[in-house]
Amino acid sequence: MVPTLVGITVVVFAIMAASPGGISSQALVEGQNLEPQAKKALMEYYNRRYGLDDPPPIQYLRWLNNVSPIGFTFNEANEISGFSLLKGSDLGESFRYGRPVAGLLADRVPITLLLNLLSLPLIYVIAISIGVRAATQRGQAFDVGSSVIMLALWSVPTMLTGVLLIGFFASDQYWHWFPTAGLSEREALDMPFLPHWGSAHDVLILFAGVAGGVVLALLLSRRGGRALRSVTLALLGGWAGYLMSAQLPGADWQAAPLLLPALGAAVLGGIGLLEYPGLRDAAIASIGLVTGILAVTPLMEEAFVRGFLLDRLWHLALPVICLSYSGFAFLSRLTRSAVLENLLSDYARTARAKGAPESLVLWRHVFRNSLLPLITVAATLLPGLLMGSVIVESIFSIDGMGKLAVEAVKDRDSELVLSITLISGLLNLAGYLIADLAYALADPRVSYE
Amino acid sequence: MSEVRQPARGAPRSYTRQVLVEVLSRWGARLGLAWIAVLIVLAVFAPFLANSRPLLAATASGLVTPLIADLTAVDVTLLVVFFASLALLPLRLRVRSKLGILAGVIVLTAVAGQALLTPSQIVVHQQYREAEATGEYRWAIYPPIPYSPKDYLRDFGDTGLEPPLAASGRSHWFGTDKHGADVLSRMIHASRIALGIGLVATGIALGIGVIIGGLMGYFAGVVDILGMRLVEIFEAIPLLFLLLTFVAFFGRSLYLMMVIIGITSWPGYARYIRAEFLKLRQQEFVQAAIACGLPLHSVLFRHMLPNGLAPLLVTASFGVASAILAETTLSFLGLGLVDDPSWGQMLNQAVQSSTFNWWMAAFPGGAIFLTVFGYNLVGEALRDAVDPYLKKAAA
Numbered sequence: 001m002v003p004t005l006v007g008i009t010v011v012v013f014a015i016m017a018a019s020p021g022g023i024s025s026q027a028l029v030e031g032q033n034l035e036p037q038a039k040k041a042l043m044e045y046y047n048r049r050y051g052l053d054d055p056p057p058i059q060y061l062r063w064l065n066n067v068s069p070i071g072f073t074f075n076e077a078n079e080i081s082g083f084s085l086l087k088g089s090d091l092g093e094s095f096r097y098g099r100p101v102a103g104l105l106a107d108r109v110p111i112t113l114l115l116n117l118l119s120l121p122l123i124y125v126i127a128i129s130i131g132v133r134a135a136t137q138r139g140q141a142f143d144v145g146s147s148v149i150m151l152a153l154w155s156v157p158t159m160l161t162g163v164l165l166i167g168f169f170a171s172d173q174y175w176h177w178f179p180t181a182g183l184s185e186r187e188a189l190d191m192p193f194l195p196h197w198g199s200a201h202d203v204l205i206l207f208a209g210v211a212g213g214v215v216l217a218l219l220l221s222r223r224g225g226r227a228l229r230s231v232t233l234a235l236l237g238g239w240a241g242y243l244m245s246a247q248l249p250g251a252d253w254q255a256a257p258l259l260l261p262a263l264g265a266a267v268l269g270g271i272g273l274l275e276y277p278g279l280r281d282a283a284i285a286s287i288g289l290v291t292g293i294l295a296v297t298p299l300m301e302e303a304f305v306r307g308f309l310l311d312r313l314w315h316l317a318l319p320v321i322c323l324s325y326s327g328f329a330f331l332s333r334l335t336r337s338a339v340l341e342n343l344l345s346d347y348a349r350t351a352r353a354k355g356a357p358e359s360l361v362l363w364r365h366v367f368r369n370s371l372l373p374l375i376t377v378a379a380t381l382l383p384g385l386l387m388g389s390v391i392v393e394s395i396f397s398i399d400g401m402g403k404l405a406v407e408a409v410k411d412r413d414s415e416l417v418l419s420i421t422l423i424s425g426l427l428n429l430a431g432y433l434i435a436d437l438a439y440a441l442a443d444p445r446v447s448y449e
Numbered sequence: 450m451s452e453v454r455q456p457a458r459g460a461p462r463s464y465t466r467q468v469l470v471e472v473l474s475r476w477g478a479r480l481g482l483a484w485i486a487v488l489i490v491l492a493v494f495a496p497f498l499a500n501s502r503p504l505l506a507a508t509a510s511g512l513v514t515p516l517i518a519d520l521t522a523v524d525v526t527l528l529v530v531f532f533a534s535l536a537l538l539p540l541r542l543r544v545r546s547k548l549g550i551l552a553g554v555i556v557l558t559a560v561a562g563q564a565l566l567t568p569s570q571i572v573v574h575q576q577y578r579e580a581e582a583t584g585e586y587r588w589a590i591y592p593p594i595p596y597s598p599k600d601y602l603r604d605f606g607d608t609g610l611e612p613p614l615a616a617s618g619r620s621h622w623f624g625t626d627k628h629g630a631d632v633l634s635r636m637i638h639a640s641r642i643a644l645g646i647g648l649v650a651t652g653i654a655l656g657i658g659v660i661i662g663g664l665m666g667y668f669a670g671v672v673d674i675l676g677m678r679l680v681e682i683f684e685a686i687p688l689l690f691l692l693l694t695f696v697a698f699f700g701r702s703l704y705l706m707m708v709i710i711g712i713t714s715w716p717g718y719a720r721y722i723r724a725e726f727l728k729l730r731q732q733e734f735v736q737a738a739i740a741c742g743l744p745l746h747s748v749l750f751r752h753m754l755p756n757g758l759a760p761l762l763v764t765a766s767f768g769v770a771s772a773i774l775a776e777t778t779l780s781f782l783g784l785g786l787v788d789d790p791s792w793g794q795m796l797n798q799a800v801q802s803s804t805f806n807w808w809m810a811a812f813p814g815g816a817i818f819l820t821v822f823g824y825n826l827v828g829e830a831l832r833d834a835v836d837p838y839l840k841k842a843a844a
Contacts, residue, residue, distance in 0.1 A: 003678060004678065004681050004682055004685055007678060007679070007681075007682035008682055008685055008686055010682075011682055011683070011686065011691075012686075012694065015694055015695060015698055016694075016698055018698075148477075151477075151822070151825060151826065151829060152822060154825065155770070155818055155821040155822035155825050156818050157774055157777060157778070157796075157814065157817050157818060157821065158778075159777070159778065159781045159793065159796055159797075159814070160796065160810065160814035160815075160817065160818060163796060163799045163800050163810045163814065164810055164814070166800055166805070167799060167800055167805030167807060167810060168805070171800070171804070171805040173804065173805050174805070383684075383687040383688070384687075386687045386689075386690070387687050387688060387689035387690070387778075390689050390690075390693075390778075390782070391778060391781070391782070394782055395800070405690060405693055406693065406782050406783075406784070408697070409693045409694070409696060409697040409784060410783065410784070412697055412698070414697075414698075417693070417694055417697050417698075418694075420690065421686060421690045421691065421693075421694050424686065424687050424690045425685045425686045425687075425690075428685045428686070428687060429685055432685070
């Protein structure tokens with residue numbers, strides 16, 4: 001692990017050292033408008049930090065010493081004065097922000113991690129619920145349909161989804177349901193953490209709406225026949241589509257009042273046609289939840305404060321969707337092939353032969369074994385998520401590490417770029433480590449003696 | 450047993466052929482290949498499909514062909530290579546010699562094109578429209594889309610983002626971008642960049658990966674341990690961050706971008722080839738080749754590599770898709786090519802200063818999606834075709 005980390009720094013430093021121009025000339029170009037003293041200070045800082053008059057290997061060792069938390073200390077004359085275990089790591093200073101890089105990263109990394117950690121469970125839950133079903137129903141409609149849809153979803157570039165989501169659901173031209181930028185509204189910072197309602201009466205009404213919506217939805221999903229389900233949902237979808245077309249401010253879409261109800265009816269009706277009870281229940285219950293809340297909202301008084309938490313979730317909804325869909329598309333195909341392989345295996349046949357019910361065979365025997373490739377992949381999922389957050393943060397203007405990376409690259413803020421690459425490598429290695437540990441937990445045969 | 454059996458009908462076909470037939474029998478792969486073929490045609494004939502210059506125009510002094518006069522070396526090379534490969538395809542030659550001939554053709558036309566062609570350096574795109582309006586051209590035949598990708602319609606005044614078919618007097622099927630250039634024209638020319646980056650970057654990555662992975666797998670031991678650390682180092686840095694770092698310090702150009710995407714995405718191939726070669730190195734045919742005293746490159750590339758090639762194609766097919774995605778992502782983030790058309794850069798203009806221009810999202814984004822989807826479909830079909838386990842399970 002440590003050799004890999006050192007290797008990462010070698011690669012990163014080599015890129016920088018091999019770049020035409022280099023640091024000092026960059027500083028000169030950027031320092032053109034500085035006072036002579038400030039310019040001199042900048043040059044001295046660089047000479048001290050990188051020893052630009054030394055050969056590159058020495059420069060590298062110096063940089064490594066600066067970055068690593070333990071190492072040698074230098075005195076005023078730039079000579080080694082001692083070895084310290086507690087000197088702390090110095091990531092340098094950012095040009096653009098004029099702040100230490102470490103402080104900048106401490107602000108930004110948690111935001112990116114929040115996005116990624118919210119996406120991960122979502123990815124796994126959806127991927128497993130679709131992949132396992134597709135494997136057990138191999139060759140049937142659900143399998144074929146979900147396979148094609150997942151492959152297509154996997155191919156949709158994140159930028160396209162982000163742009164479409166922000167364009168349709170966050171801009172004034174269409175439906176302004178979500179915020180366009182940032183992680184929270186200005187006023188939300190002054191709100192209490194949890195949402196507050198004006199009176200107990202309001203809470204009761206909301207509760208009634210939610211409960212009524214969900215219970216009716218579940219009744220429809222469980223008790224109603226397939227025809228009843230899909231017709232009811234299609235009607236609901238058509239109505240929702242009509243409402244959406246009525247909300248459109250612009251008049252440049254003449255077809256919208258026809259197209260949107262048809263689309264809504266088709267999508268919701270399609271959910272009604274699903275033969276997969278778990279997924280259908282979840283989908284219909286969430287439709288019921290939304291319908292219930294929307295139905296009782298006009299009955300409530302105005303004194304609702306959404307609070308910091310709801311505000312944050314409201315801001316995170318679109319970015320998290322954007323970040324997670326390609327992950328679950330990829331993972332569900334992997335789940336399918338893993339479960340399929342184990343379903344056809346000898347031990348699964350033995351379990352069936354001894355009379356174990358199919359659900360037990362699936363979840364106790366087959367699924368446990370199919371988890372292993374999924375855990376292995378978690379390590380490779382993290383770099384994907386980090387890359388995705390670069391795009392998502394740029395689109396949704398979230399001040400995380402990804403946006404910082406793009407800005408740093410545009411400004412050729414070398415210290416910042418190097419540190420970000422280093423940190424992302426570090427996060428990745430942490431992901432590998434966690435995946436290795438989880439692997440040992442899931443598979444008792446694996447041990448790291 | 451001295452008699453030689455003639456291959457009868459239904460005799461076992463070669464493995465490559467078997468895989469090819471299997472892939473082509475799938476609908477997904479056919480659709481994907483069809484879309485890629487369409488893109489190739491669009492890329493090769495781009496100057497004839499979307500150009501401000503007339504194909505043929507009649508002036509007082511006779512017929513002129515501004516479009517053909519302004520063809521660049523790249524245009525001509527692409528055309529020649531396209532027709533040369535079409536001509537070579539039905540010939541009964543070995544693949545190796547076909548590739549050799551193609552490489553020769555590419556070098557020859559590129560060099561000859563550089564030396565002989567003199568495209569005008571500065572093009573004033575509106576001069577042709579003005580020439581027709583003033584009557585200098587008695588008549589002119591234009592390409593189907595009479596706008597060049599860098600034709601910013603300066604003669605139409607202050608043009609900018611316009612939805613499809615909104616402007617009167619001009620027909621922009623996919624609208625115009627923020628500088629006023631025709632989106633469809635830019636998209637057609639951008640297909641060159643997408644295809645080129647996908648193929649060249651994957652080729653570079655494949656080359657590096659095969660050499661490093663092959664050496665690792667062949668020598669095993671210390672070489673393998675050291676090589677795997679190198680692979681791990683490159684895998685531990687997220688690809689996009691590495692790309693961003695490269696772009697930050699080395700600037701932007703098309704060829705540099707191909708190289709950069711290539712040298713950042715080789716670890717997957719190296720890992721794959723290493724695993725294959727570790728399995729192969731103890732087999733009799735490899736041992737025999739070594740015992741014959743064959744040089745290393747012959748053992749590696751003529752004896753071992755063909756046995757690991759078919760599965761490698763699967764990875765390469767997905768690799769092309771991700772290389773295209775990498776380029777569009779860089780362009781989307783504003784770190785790609787500056788003036789040249791690119792799908793990602795057009796997609797970037799879809800949301801600007803809080804107005805949403807749907808045509809800038811739908812068309813370039815759709816093109817990226819279809820291309821990536823096409824390569825993924827082909828990769829999927831290839832994987833199913835070469836995976837013996839899945840075949841057994843399906844039977």
